[in-house]
Amino acid sequence: MLRRDLLKGAATAAIAIAAGLPATVALAQQQTVKVGFIGALTGPQAASGRQMANAIRLYQQLNGDTVAGKKIEVIFRDDTGVADQTRRIAQELIVNEKVAFLAGFSLTPLALAVAPVITQAKTPAIIMTAGTSVITERSPYFARVSFTLPQQTMPMAEWAAKNGIKTVVTLVSDYGPGLDSEKAFFEKFTELGGKVVAQLKAPLANPDFAPFLQRAADAKPDAIFLFVPGPTAGPLMRQVVDRGLTKGGIKIIGPGDITEDEQLVSMDDSVVGTITSHFYSVLHDSPLNKKFVAEYKKANNGARPNFIGVGGWDGMHAIYEALKKTNGDTNGDKLMAALKGLEWESPRGKMSIDANTRDVVQDVYIRRVERKDGELYNVEFDVVRQVKDPYHK
């Protein structure tokens, strides 16, 4: 009896050891793949960095942190929205942490600043926010999952031309994305027979839009096309409404940045009726998006995700998928090859990374601001399927 027990015990122990050994070996073999996230977590752009970071954490929470047998570790770094910091942090992450991917980039100049580093180091960088067309052309190791402004703007121009808008005043912030957007709108809209009666540019640091809005109003257009960066959009919309432009029958149109989902919550009914074209609305009707929105809210005190958050989510997804394809190989060229042509279902809808340009291809929706269930939403009512950036060759 005793002997049998002893034997049994020994056997159990042996099994345990036998079972345990490979486990420890596997543990030793299971390397970590590091992803360096660089975003503006403080400073004027902090809101965008937070959205990305939140979405990345959420993605890992819902999808696990292991891909192809490797643990994915995201290192979060704050560049405060200053380009030379972005560049330094990128270099440190690559050299010290040996990250397989860089990701994030709140603004165009921040992304551009890392172009030489990633080219030199052959490290893929996933752009989760920045939206100027030119970025992906500056390094073969850039891949974008966010959007480009021309991509978002052209459908707006088409919709405007088709829906009885004859004259438009454009008002954009005087910086890369703003000018991209202005140019794209102008080209498409005039091509389709519309007339842009004035092209206004406001300085980036500009607390009061009164003179520009007044000029726009004086031109008596059918619609005003607006684009300003995220943090300025709220105050601008407020001033647009205060000036009574919407009451005078002038339509407000623009890319979705101006009625961005997170800020839309705190706006009031005066923005109802604003038409925007964009790739993402929290109200997008798909099971994946419903789940994404619900989980995001749960994790962040009920705050809504917005298009930047979706960029973070999809960036993480692209990283996971690419690693699956390379089976955990972190060679930069192989990862880039895996990213090219990658297609997936995002909370925003179907999307892919163009195999040639490494830029995002996605549906762009035409939406109208409406109040639903007591909250303001961008309600999608039309869609242009699988839009590519028009400026890439």
Next chain:
Amino acid sequence: MSVVLETKNLVKRFGGITATDNVTFSLPSGARHALIGPNGAGKTTFVNLLSGVLPATSGKVILNGEDITEWTVRDRSRAGLARTFQINQLYPDLTPLKSVLIAINERENAATSWFPRLGSRSDLVDEAAALLTRLNLGERMHERVGSMPYGLQRLLEIAIALASKPKVLLLDEPAAGVPEGEREQILDVVAALPDHVSLILIEHDMDLVFRFAKTLSVLVNGALFVEGTRDEIANDPRVRQVYLGEEVIAHG
């Protein structure tokens, strides 16, 4: 005796107040001249006009025959006009040696040399040290000026003015506020100034004035009230009246 410094119809107005009223004045070379007058008579304003700290409203200031009315403080200083201030104007964080050396450097055009180290012009440093020693500051030439006793600071004020080897020296109440014990030292220094330096002394203290000055001017309400030798002024009843605080008698 030739005239080194003169003013012609010098006027300074601050808004509606005339602080210097049509003063025509001349200072012979080697003079020991005192400028006295009751509080608010415009003595300091007059010195500020002479040294260029304030611009004149009208009139002229002439130094060695040259019209210097439009000259800057700096140019006047380089032309040989030095002054002290009623309220110390020193460099509190530097040492007396450096304070004096700064003035000597400017005089010798050595202050723009940026490569040789401080002290490499030992001739200039020695001169500064000698000047300080002469003024009984030699012992403390490496101390921080701001921490020195007030009397010594007043002495340093004079030393700095002397460092530029002036032809005319304007002393604005050199002994003001100095405690009794340290006063003598300053008076000795003033008395021992070389003859070729022409001197204008502003002072309230009549003992000091009469001990030191050979000639005097009395300013009242910004205008020259009376001028004369020490004895003439001492015996002038009008001056007494002014100093006893009686009703001011208009000039002329």
Next chain:
Amino acid sequence: MLTILFDGVAYGMLLFILAVGLCVTLGLMNFVNLAHGAFAMAGGYLTVIMMNRMGISFWWCLPAAFIFSALLGAFLERTLYRRLYDKSHLDQVLFSIGLIFMSMAAVDYFMGATQQIVNLPPYLTGRIEIFGAQVGVYRLFVIAVCGVLAIGLQFIIARTRFGSQLRASVDDGRVARGLGIDVTRIFSLTFAVGSGLAGLGGALGASILSMDPFFPLKYMIYFLIVIAVGGATTITGPFFASLLLGIADVGGKYFVPVIGGFIIYTIMVAVLIFRPEGLFTRGKRR
């Protein structure tokens, strides 16, 4: 045309309302309180919380913002600022920047980094026509508040006993104490009022500028420009400077948009070249 003038005035008044509190602390107390914007932010966020989260009327928010910021100012004055009155301006700069950093991080922690927009009651939005010009009701309201404030403050400083005591305390604290003035109390009170005004400015500006944790730094330059151009020794100086800057900025951006971004800075530099102490100074400062 008139509308542009009106917008310029309104923008100027917005600048004034933001800067007037600083005018009190910097101009009257000679304390370089760069953290002024932090007090404005406190008032602004209080308004956001009261209106958007608790649904309290805008009319209650304004006095509440004033009182809250004033209390905050009084508290900080008692505990911290008081110890810095006799330190150099550079130390004051360092200290107040430190406070700004802390306030930014704290607001970020409690309120998040997202823009907060204040939604005005409907009767304050929209536009009415005056003398043929379309004017925004809320902007008109801001102008009115500023006018009242400027006159009131100028009256307090120039005409009341408190004002003269304050001026005496600032000019020479020792002498003022000798005259039996409670300098410490006067300073505390003045600082509290300055902070309160900052809070009120934040509350009034919140709906036009919107609030985020970066507010104190984002608008710091504008406060300082107003004070520098207007001269910090009076209330009327910054008042007229704000008008000038507002009208020039709005007019410039309207008529020559290409150089819009330069106008306000160029005016400041030009003014300071010709009037280094600002356009409207109360005599020479010591």
Next chain:
Amino acid sequence: MSVVDKDAAAPAAASASPAAPAAKQSPSWRLLLDAKWRWYEFAFWLCAAASFWVFPRKLMLLSEIFILGLLALSIDLVLGFAGLVTLGQGAFFGIGAYAAGLMAQAGMGAAPLSDPLLGLLVAGLVAGLVGFATSFLVLRGSDLTRLMVTLGVALIVEELIVKFKDITGGSDGLQGVLSSPVLGLWSFDLFGYTAFWYSLTVTFVIFLFCRRLIHSNYGLSLLAIKGNPLRARTIGMPVNARLVSIYTIAAAIAGVSGGLLTQTTQFASPDMAAFHRSADALLILIFGGAGYLYGGLLGAVAFRVMQDFLGNITPQYWLFYVGLVLVLLVLFVRGGIIGLMMAMRDKISPRDDKDAGGRQ
């Protein structure tokens, strides 16, 4: 500086420099001592060089610290020694950054145009020229006036950079800035080896220049202006000309530091001239202690290390602790980090002359 006087007062003061003909204990000898290298200065630069081996993972951060320290040093020249406050040093930093960037871009990464040293020279010259042109704006007015005028200049420069898109790349910045190898030998590598030694060497050389400048008769005349401009004028000093000269020199140095940043990071962006750049540098200088030459460098080290350390712990709220440190430092210490160090030294070995701190 009187900091040094105190050491000279110590009996253990080292022997006179052999180069000086002055006899021991003579006044000239005492003055020459000012310029003598102290052990802690050697220690500082040795530490700076040794950081290469101690923190091999932080080379980019270290290069950035040297560059920032150099910028702060340029402010120290005008603020700590001539007593002029400026909040616009970022203007010259930005101008230098773009000058060096455009040079490198024009040369397409090949010598001679893309030579980094040539780029620095041009950066310094251009920034110095602009500094000279704008120096006349800072001669009048109060501290606040100067702060705002210099800030205004910086803001205008930033706007100009954004406006002239064709040359500067506008708000997207200037890309493709490739410098040829330093001296034709060392190219800028991914690990930051070259960047480290290059930045350190340039910073050190310029520091030597500044140190010499400060410990000369010229430097003494600057201290006179800072100490009492009225007195300086009345002894015949051309105060304005002196201020113009030092402001120009400081602008040139700021330009060089901007050029360094562009070359080591391979791009330039408008925020190199932005308000926060000027403000950070001023903050760092006061944090370190103005008027000692080392304040900017020490401040840069302390500030950036603190930021990096806190930023890694709490990327979202590090700013709070930085603010707290600033507040505490002002409340309890006079004269920044150097003031703190001197206070500690005085505590360990008290000297009679307590107030000899050279700061204003």
